[in-house]
Structures are given as structure tokens and as C-alpha cells.
Amino acid sequence: MADSTRPYDVVLFGATGFTGGLTADYLAANAPAGLRWALAGRNEHKLAAVRDHLVAANPANPALADLPLLVADAADADALAEVVATTKVVATTVGPYVEFGGPLVAACANAGTDYVDLTGEPEFVDRTYVEHNAAAEGSGARLVHSCGFDSIPHDLGAYFTIKELAKEVGGEITTPVTMRGVVRAGAGFSGGTFHSALTAFSRARQMKEASTARRRLEPRPEGRRSRAVAGRPRRDHDLGYWLLPLPTIDPFVVARSGAHLPAYGPAFSYSHFAGTKTLRYAAGGAAGVTGLTLAAQVPPLRNALLKRVPQGEGPSPSRREKSWFTVDFVAETAGAKVRTRVSGGDPGYTETAKMLAESALCLALDENPNVAGQVTTATAMGDALLVRLQRAGIAFERR
Numbered sequence: 507m508a509d510s511t512r513p514y515d516v517v518l519f520g521a522t523g524f525t526g527g528l529t530a531d532y533l534a535a536n537a538p539a540g541l542r543w544a545l546a547g548r549n550e551h552k553l554a555a556v557r558d559h560l561v562a563a564n565p566a567n568p569a570l571a572d573l574p575l576l577v578a579d580a581a582d583a584d585a586l587a588e589v590v591a592t593t594k595v596v597a598t599t600v601g602p603y604v605e606f607g608g609p610l611v612a613a614c615a616n617a618g619t620d621y622v623d624l625t626g627e628p629e630f631v632d633r634t635y636v637e638h639n640a641a642a643e644g645s646g647a648r649l650v651h652s653c654g655f656d657s658i659p660h661d662l663g664a665y666f667t668i669k670e671l672a673k674e675v676g677g678e679i680t681t682p683v684t685m686r687g688v689v690r691a692g693a694g695f696s697g698g699t700f701h702s703a704l705t706a707f708s709r710a711r712q713m714k715e716a717s718t719a720r721r722r723l724e725p726r727p728e729g730r731r732s733r734a735v736a737g738r739p740r741r742d743h744d745l746g747y748w749l750l751p752l753p754t755i756d757p758f759v760v761a762r763s764g765a766h767l768p769a770y771g772p773a774f775s776y777s778h779f780a781g782t783k784t785l786r787y788a789a790g791g792a793a794g795v796t797g798l799t800l801a802a803q804v805p806p807l808r809n810a811l812l813k814r815v816p817q818g819e820g821p822s823p824s825r826r827e828k829s830w831f832t833v834d835f836v837a838e839t840a841g842a843k844v845r846t847r848v849s850g851g852d853p854g855y856t857e858t859a860k861m862l863a864e865s866a867l868c869l870a871l872d873e874n875p876n877v878a879g880q881v882t883t884a885t886a887m888g889d890a891l892l893v894r895l896q897r898a899g900i901a902f903e904r905r
Contacts, residue, residue: 512591512592512593512594513542513592513593514542514543514544514574514592514593514594515541515542515543515593515594515595515870515871516533516541516542516543516544516593516594516595516596516597516866516867516870517543517544517545517546517576517589517590517592517593517595517596517597518530518533518543518544518545518546518597518598518599518866519546519547519578519580519596519597519598519599519600519610520547520598520599520600521545521546521547521553521556521599522547522549522552522553522555522556523599523600524820524855525599525624525654525820525855525858525859525862526599526600527556527559528855528856528858528859529597529599529859529862529863530545530556530560531560531563531859532859532860532863533863534560534563534564534567534570535563535564536863536898537863537867538867538871541867541870541871543573544573544574544575544576544592544593545557545573545574545575545576546575546576546577546578546589546596547576547577547578548577548578548579548580549577550575553575553577554575557570557571557573557575560573576589576592580600580606580607580609580610581606581609582609583609583612583613586609586610586613587613587616587617589613590610590613590614590617590619591617591619593619594619594620594869594870595619595620595621595622595866595869595870596610596614596619596620596621596622597622597623597653597862597863597865597866598610598621598622598623598624599623599624599862601623601624601625601627602627602630602706603623603625603627603630604627604629604630604633604705604706604709605705607623607625607630607634608630608633608634608637611634611638611649612637612638612641614642614647614649615638615639615641615642615645615647615649616641616645617645617647618645618646618647619647620647620648620649620650620869620870621647621648621649621650622650622651622653622862622865622866622869623650623651623652623653623862624652624653624654624656624858624862625651625652625656625755626652626656626657626706626754626755626756627705627706627755628706628713628716628717628755628758629706629709629712629713629716629717630651631651631652631755631880632713632716632717632719632720633716633719634649634651634880635720635723635724635880636716636719636720636723638880639879639880640879642878642879642880643878643879645878646878647878647879648869648877648878648879648881648886649879649880649881650865650869650880650881650882650883650886650887651759651880652755652756652759652882652883653861653862653865653866653883654854654857654858654859654861654862655831655853655854655857655858655861656754656755656756656759657754657755657756657759657760657882657883658861658865658883658891658895659689659831659833659848659850659853659900660687660689660756660757660759660760660778660833660848661756661759661760661763661882661883661884662848662883662884662891662892662895662902663687663833663835663846663847663848663902664685664687664760664763664764664776664835664837664884665763665767665884665888665892666846666848666892666902667685667835667837667844667846668683668685668767668769668770668771668837669769670837670844670846670904671683671837671839671842671844672769674842674843674844675839675841675842678769679769679770679771679839680771680772681771681772681839681840682771682772682773682774682775682839682840683770683771683773683774683775683837683838683839684775684777684837684838684839685760685774685775685776685777685835685836685837685838686737686742686749686776686777686778686779686835686836687756687757687760687776687777687778687779687833687834687835688742688745688747688749688779688780688781688833688834688835688836689752689778689779689780689781689831689832689833690747690780690781690782690831690832690833690834691829691830691831691832691853692828692829692830692831693821693826693829693830693831693852693853693854693855707803708803726765727765727766727768729772730765730768730771730772730773730774731765731772731773731774732761732762732763732764732765732770732773732774732775732776733761733764733774733775733776734757734758734760734761734775734776734777734778735757735775735776735777736751736777737749737751737777737778737779738751739751742779742781742836744836744845745781745834745836745845746783747781747782747783748781748782748783748784749779749780749781750779750780750781750782751777751778751779752778752779752780754778756778757776757777757778759882759883760776760778761774761775761776762882762885763882763883763884763885764776766881766882766884766885767884767885771839781834820854820855821852821854821855826851826852826855827851827852829851829852829853829854829856830849830850830851830852830853831849831850831851831852831853831857832847832848832849833847833848833849834846834847834905835847835848844904845904845905846902846903846904846905847901847902847903847905848900848901848902849900849901849903850899850900850901851899857900860895860898860899860900861895861900864891864894864895864898865883865887865891867894868887868890868891868894869886869887872887872890872891872894873890874886874887874888874890875887875888
């Protein structure tokens with residue numbers, strides 16, 4: 507794993523953006539005493555302004571005035587290599603990742619530096635596996651994507667649910683498991699999220715090519731199987747919601763954890779949905795996703811939409827304070843069924859910043875499984891991150 511003699515434990519890229527600023531706020535207020543961390547980005551003046559804000563917001567922590575600032579452009583491979591060689595873990599909020607993320611992942615994979623991000627872009631994750639997994643396995647780096655609302659509540663929620671199902675059956679799970687996750691939320695979104703989503707919608711061909719390349723290369727578990735299964739719209743009689751299948755990265759992340767971890771049983775399948783109380787809202791949600799997907803295919807329309815929602819902006823503090831999310835899970839195996847729930851506050855920003863920061867701290871400071879390469883949050887951190895998030899106020903509970 508990363509060299510403990512490096513001068514920093516965590517380096518945060520993207521602190522001058524909306525979610526990056528929230529992540530810096532969280533680290534400044536909640537990082538353990540003695541954490542060696544730094545801010546990195548391409549504009550030293552803007553980084554200094556972030557540091558000044560942190561100092562003003564945390565008067566009890568005067569050491570923040572000396573927080574190091576590391577200057578590196580996301581496209582400058584040599585500068586990135588210098589930065590990642592100084593730290594155990596890099597956390598980055600700089601997206602869309604398919605446009606800006608590749609050189610930083612490459613630098614971390616080559617240097618043996620652990621990496622966490624917030625991507626919900628399947629193409630980026632698959633290309634990272636194809637291009638950098640082997641180097642990361644060789645160097646010992648853990649490349650952990652999707653460490654925000656995409657996909658920690660779903661990945662660790664499924665992991666928690668498997669642990670509860672094992673208790674229900676009295677030990678090891680030896681029969682096939684089916685699981686569904688159902689997301690509900692009341693929250694706003696930022697320009698960065700909108701840009702990432704619209705970019706992904708516009709790249710269906712490239713996304714398929716990346717997925718195919720990964721499938722050709724990635725080994726499958728021996729004697730077991732794990733897969734994401736497309737669900738169908740329907741009424742869920744266990745939860746009382748109308749279900750709308752969600753075309754997100756989350757089910758693929760959960761299925762990869764199922765493939766890596768034998769605790770998920772000999773055959774694991776996962777389906778992922780949005781839940782609504784009425785059929786009318788389910789139909790409206792489907793129409794909205796379809797409309798954005800179609801708009802993303804027309805460059806002038808896509809560009810007009812992107813200009814209307816600029817990056818670097820997001821919901822106000824008062825809006826975030828009122829925001830919430832739940833993810834309900836139902837898991838079944840022979841003779842047993844369990845229900846669990848993950849819940850918290852503002853999913854896209856306040857809780858996402860918390861999840862990213864705690865993931866970085868977990869990799870830098872905690873005892874974790876001995877793995878390397880591109881791995882999921884459940885595979886890389888599992889119980890240690892689960893405990894961290896529960897202590898930070900995100901609820902994981904049996905229903």
C-alpha cells in the first residue's frame with residue numbers, strides 16, 4: 507500500500523468547485539488532529555481563497571492557515587505525478603471525469619497512490635479498468651470510484667444487507683440471493699452533476715465500447731456469479747412504492763462487489779429502482795429521463811442546456827438542509843427475506859462530500875482488506891467505512 511513516509515495523508519483535488527469546497531469544509535471541521543492534508547488544483551489564487559475560507563470558518567483550528575497548496579493542472583501529467591508522489595490518498599471532485607479524470611488516475615496507478623472520486627460515469631470507470639487496473643495491481647494502488655451518492659449508499663447498503671441476511675440464515679449464505687434497491691430523495695442538484703449526466707447521456711456508443719472492452723479483460727469469479735439485472739416498472743408490495751428502473755452506475759458497482767466478495771453467496775443478482783408513492787410521479791420521472799437522453803444526442807440542444815446550468819454552482823445551504831434521501835433494500839434467499847434502509851440528509855452535496863472525505867480518511871488511516879487495483883467501496887473498505895459513515899450520521903438499519 508501507499509508509503510507511510512509520504513508527507514501527506516490526503517490531497518484534495520477540486521476544492522475550488524462546489525462539491526470540492528464542501529469536501530474541504532468537511533475535512534477542516536472533522537479530520538482527526540494531526541491529519542496531514544493539502545489542497546491541489548490549477549489556480550493557486552483560488553486555492554488560497556478556499557484556505558482563507560476554511561480558516562475563517564474554523565477559528566479553533568489555526569493550523570489551517572498553513573494548509574499546503576499544490577498547483578497542478580488536470581492535464582499536466584508531469585505535475586500530477588509530482589503531486590501524487592507526495593500523498594497516500596488522492597480525492598478528486600474534478601469532472602466530468604471522462605473529460606478531465608484520466609491523467610490523475612494514471613498518475614495514481616503508477617505511483618501506488620490510493621484514489622477516490624465521485625464519478626457516476628460508467629464509461630470512465632470501464633476505461634480506467636482497461637487502461638490502469640494492471641498498473642494499480644502492480645503498484646498496490648487502490649482505485650476506488652463512485653465514493654459519493656453514486657454509489658456508497660447502494661454499494662455499502664447492499665453489503666450491510668448481505669450481513670443481515672447472513673444473520674437471518676444463521677451463517678454462510680449458500681443459496682442464490684436476489685436483491686433490489688429502491689431510492690427516494692428530495693434534493694437539488696449542481697451544475698457539475700448536470701454536466702456529467704448530460705455528457706454520459708450523449709456518449710452511448712463510447713460507453714458501450716468501454717463496457718465491451720472491460721468484459722473481454724476482466725476475470726469472472728470461479729464457481730460463483732454476480733450480475734446487475736434490469737428490473738421492470740411495477741408496484742412493490744413489500745415497500746408500497748411504484749418502481750422505476752434507474753439507468754445509473756449503481757447496480758454495476760453493487761454487482762462487482764458481489765463478484766469480489768464470496769459472502770454474497772453462490773449466485774447474486776441486484777436490481778435498482780427509483781421509488782415513488784404514485785404512478786403519476788413514476789411516469790413523469792420516466793418521461794424526464796427520456797427527454798434528457800434524447801436532448802443529449804443533439805449537440806446544439808445539449809450545449810444550450812449546459813449553458814443554462816453552469817458548473818461550479820449548487821443548491822443553497824437552506825435548500826440542502828431540507829434535503830434527504832433513503833435507499834430501501836429487500837434481499838431474499840431460500841427461506842429468508844430481510845429489509846434494510848440507508849438514509850441521510852442532502853444526498854448530492856452535503857452527504858456526498860462527507861462520503862468522499864470519509865472514504866479518503868478510511869484508506870489513509872484505517873485497517874482495510876489487502877486488495878489493489880480498481881475495486882469497489884465494499885471491497886476496498888467494507889466494515890471500516892461502514893463504521894465511519896454510521897458515526898458521521900448516515901443511518902444503516904434493519905427494518
